[in-house]
Amino acid sequence: MLSLIRSIFYTFLHAFHKRETQDYPEKMPYLPPRYRGRIILSRDPDGKERCVACNLCAAVCPVDCISLQAAEGDDGRRYPEFFRINFSRCIYCGLCEEACPTYAIQLIPDFEMADYNRQNMVYEKEHLLISGQGKYHGFNFYKEAGVNMGVKATGGGENENQPVDLKSLIH
Amino acid sequence: MAKIQIDGTFYEVKSEKNLLDNCLALGFDIPYFCFHPAMGSIGACRLCAVKKFANADDKRGRIVMSCMEPVVEGMIISTDDPDVKAFRESILEGLMANHPHDCPVCDEGGECHLQDMTVMTGHNYRRYTFKKRTHNNQYLGPYIKHEMNRCIQCYRCVRFYRNYAGGKDLNVFGSGNRVYFGRQQDGALESEFSGNLVEVCPTGVFTDKIFNKHYARKWDLAHTPSVCQQCSLGCNIIVSERYGMIRRVMNRYNGSVNGYFICDRGRFGHEFINSPDRIKKVHLRASKASELLEVDESCTLSDFMGKKVIGIGSPGASLESNFALLNLVGKENFSHGISEAEHKLTNQSIRLLQSRKVYSPSLKEIEKSDAILVLGEDIAKTAPMMALAVRQAARSESIKLGEKLGIPEWNDYAVRELDQNHQGPDFIVTPSATKIHELVEMAGQAFAKAENPLIITGISGGNEDILDACSTIADALKKQGKKLSVSIVFPECNSVGLALLDGLTLEETEERIDGRQKAEEKIDTVIILENDLYKRASKERIDAMLKKCRQVIVIDHLMNETARQADVLLPAAAFAESAGTVVNNEGRAQRFYSAVPLTGQLKPGWSWCNDQWENLDQVVNALVDAYPVFSAIKNQMPDADFRCSNEKIARQTMRSSGRTAMNANISVSEPKPPQDNDSPLAFSMEGYKGSPPSGLIPYYWSSGWNSVQATNKYLDEPDGHVRNGGDPGVRLFDDIDKE
CATH class of the missing domain: 3.10.20.740 (Ubiquitin-like (UB roll))
Structure with a gap:
């Protein structure tokens, strides 16, 4: 009998506690920038696709939900011919972002991915690619790499000497 | 020891x-x-x-x-x-210090010896803060891409290209930090072995341009052991697939055949499989005058069979496909589809190789010969890997000289300095029939000193007199207690296998179709299996022959001249899409497996030609029953029920990616992996991943060794023989010898 009254008392006390209920979706909750939500593909400062189709995100993906095909443009620049993420399989672990050598693939604080139809959760490149740089500003992979893929000439990088002239006698 | x-x-x-x-x-x-x-x-x-x-x-x-x-x-x-x-x-x-930050866009990434060695040695942080040395690249032709920045100056490329393969147009220039590997000026590489630079280079200086057009990482490719079908040598290859498309061909080590290398024809010649000219659907012609049109409904060969049928096989098709056709039409109605001259010479050659008189050497044994006579065959064109083997054999004298002076063979540079590019006793002769007796005399003298004398000849340039000459020389050498090796280059990948089956020549076939027989014997249907007859005889002759048949059924994979003449055109699976057996020039039967699951109306030739057998093993069983000469194939090659630790052998690697996304655009529900009823290999990453039997190794990988250097982990010793069953393939002529 006593315990019953005690329980009712504690329940009554909760009426004066701070409310846990969130007014979602009327009031959006705060999510830190590094929250691992929806995956996007970003662009470099020149507005071109950052993804070089190296396949590292796909390789590291523990549920194998990333699939892509590399292609090369006329200038030799690599890009994904298609880039597909099956979000019905994705576990938002963020390993793809960690593996990405070009900051192309990023997880952003957006979790509103639910759908009635699983087929709608398959995202192609046109759904993934945003027009900005995402979280990491100013990085352009082709300026760091040694290859000439239309961004800088061979030997034109900041950390590179001019190409060796084999026909010169002077070192 | x-x-x-x-x-x-x-x-x-x-x-x-x-x-x-x-x-x-x-x-x-x-x-x-x-x-x-x-x-x-x-x-x-x-x-x-x-x-x-x-x-x-x-x-x-x-x-x-x-x-x-x-x-x-x-x-x-x-x-x-x-x-x-x-x-x-x-x-x-x-x-x-100078290696560029290229790995994400480098085709070697994921199978790079430099990556492996960097991890193995433990180097991970860069301390060198100065600028990197860079090089300009060269255009090296349609096959090889050059990216000199990645070079680590190991000299393997020039050592292979110049010293091993005898190329002249790739060299090393400059000195010190400026060392450059390339050509004197831009231009296509001339050597027929240039593709091996891709495998020989420990990093990404030389990469495969054909593969680059539809690139996938090594870990993503599904690999299948296969056999090259470009010439009669039967080099072992690995065919790799991704998203249902053949992506590339790499070397598969066979210590008795091709070793570590294959020629460019084998490496780059597979692209016909992805050609727009591929026949992928059944085509029918309503009447002789109408056009050949694609049909969607499935059909079988028996829907079109006439009463009197003649079947034309092909030396380019597998043993099983040819046998299935032979079985369908009967021995007396089966034709080899080759000219009388080629037929006669092939049969005579095989009789010579089967006899105890001469020995039919493997490519590895050709490398060990110390006197070689090449008679009337341009082996650099018809069998490039044999030319490479002869090139190694030509060093036998220098190696012996080095041994005498205490310089071991492996000390490569010292031996080459010693011999000053001396070439051993090998003669290349294009004889005319009248001079055969002089030839025998000359060869007899040259061979007198040799321990392992070898004669190389071939069907394309050879004649019967040469084969007789071989026989004579063999007799002469026998008196000295030596056995002559004879290696004969055949025109196609399965010329030997086909010749071991019964069959008519093309001329006899024409005669049968000609209609001079009685009315009830008149041929009304001809089935042509993977054989472009227009390449074998003049247009007039083939036109005349096909015109006399009421119905021409062609089973082929490419839209060639013969296929265009068909009334019924059935799509055949190409070699990389089907399993089968081919017999190479030394008499070695080797099995190849399908690298892609078959889709649509495509079927292997043997599957089109029969209703009774469901998988390859059943065809092989029937083949062995009819032709006991092939019994070793059944006894020694693992059948489709073979398992390693109760598992099929996985074609895909452990790291294979995208499984739950690659078909998600079609349906988000993942399909069951395709089944392979013809081989103990699985189209999946699930299955046995250890060291499978020698003929079934799908790819080379070992912990810490992602590059092709992992090959050595599958061998009893580097440059030795494959572990778990020895070098793949079964030598058919040896068995006859034992009997």
Whole structure:
């Protein structure tokens, strides 16, 4: 009998506690920038696709939900011919972002991915690619790499000497 | 043999091999770059350092390069001494100082020897803060892409291209930090072995341009053991697939056939499979006058069979496909689809090889010959890998001279300096029939001194007199107690296999169709299996022959001239899409497997030609019953029920990616993996991943070895034979010898 009254008392006390209920979706909750939500593909400062189709995100993906095909443009620049993420399989672990050598693939604080139809959760490149740089500003992979893929000439990088002239006698 | 102590344990090692070679054979993971088992040592990279101790009391030791160190009885070495490890790491750091930050866009990434060695030595942080040296690249033709920035100066490319394969147009220029590997000026590489640079280069300087057009990482590709169908040598290859498309062909090691290398025709010639000219659907012609049109409904060959049928097989199709056709139409109605001259010469050649008189050598044995006579065959064109083997054989005298002076064969540069490019006794002769007797005399003199004399000839340039001459020479040598080796180059990948079946010549076939027989014997249907007849006889002759048939059924994979004449055109699976057996020029039967699951109306030739057999094994069983000469195929090749630890062997790697996304655009529900009823291999990453039997190795990978250098882990010793069953393939002519 006593315990019953005690329980009712504690329940009554909760009426004066701070409310846990969130007014979602009327009031959006705060999510830190590094929250691992929806995956996007970003662009470099020149507005071109950052993804070089190296396949590292796909390789590291523990549920194998990333699939892509590399292609090369006329200038030799690599890009994904298609880039597909099956979000019905994705576990938002963020390993793809960690593996990405070009900051192309990023997880952003957006979790509103639910759908009635699983087929709608398959995202192609046109759904993934945003027009900005995402979280990491100013990085352009082709300026760091040694290859000439239309961004800088061979030997034109900041950390590179001019190409060796084999026909010169002077070192 | 010598007994040496490695890391405190005693091992029996081969004294004719160097220390590195022996350590690799024993399974030690010693990092290296410039050493190549087929090309020996040069000591250019300084990575394979080990510590050598003078005696048991010596605790300090000294660092030596294991690839340049002969094995001495009682030697004491350490492979994991801290000094050695620090030394290797510093060497790697030096090599990486100028290496560009290219891995994500480099085709070698994921199968890069430099990546493997960097991880193995433990170098991970860059301390060199100065600028990197860069090079301009060259255009090296349609097959090979050049990216000189990535070079680590191991010299393997020029050693292969110039020394091993005899190329002239690739060389090393400059000195010091400016060393450059390339051509004197831009231009296509001339050597027919240039594709091997892709595998020989430990990093991404030379990459495969054909593969680059539809690139996928090694870990993503599904690999299948296969056999090259471009010539009669039957080099072993690995065919790789991704998203249902053939992506590339790489070398598959066979210690008795091609070893570490294949020719460019084999490496780059597979692209016809992805050609827009592929026949992928059944085509029908309503009447003789109407057009050939695609049909969607499925059908079988029996829907179109006439009463009197003649079947034309092909030396380019597998044994099983040819046999299925033979079985369908009957022995007396089966034609080989080759000219009378070729038919006669092929049969005569096979009789010679089958006889105990001469020995039919493998390519590896050709390399060991010490006198070679090439008669009337341009082997560089018709069998390039044989030309490469002859090139190695031509060094036999120099190697003997080196041994006399105490320079072992593996000390490659020293031996080459010693011989000053001397070539051993080999003669290349294009004889005319009248001079055969002189030839026999000359060869007799040259062969008198040789221990392993060899005659190479071929169907394309040969004639019956040459085969008789071989016989005569063999008799002459027999008196001296020597056995003559004869290697004959056949025109196509399965010429030998087909010749072992019964069949008519093309001329006899024309006669049968000609209609001079009685009315009830008149041929009304001809079935042509994977054979473009217009390449075998003049247009008028084939036109006339096909016109006389009421119905022409063609089973083929490419829209060629013969296929265009068909009334019924059935789509055949190409070699990389079907399983089968081919017999190479030495009489070695080898099995190839399908690299892609079959889709749509495509079927292998043997499947089109029969209703009773459901898989390859049943065809092979029937073949062996009808032709016991092939019994070794059934007895020695694993059938589709074969399992390793109760599992099929996985074609895909452990790291294979995208499984739940690659078909998600079609349906988000993942389909069941396709089944393969013709082989013990699975179209999946699930299955056996260890070291399977020699003929079933889908790809080379070992922990820490992602590059092709992992090949050595599958061999009894580097440049040796494949473990778990020996070199793939079954020699058919040896069995006859035993009987």
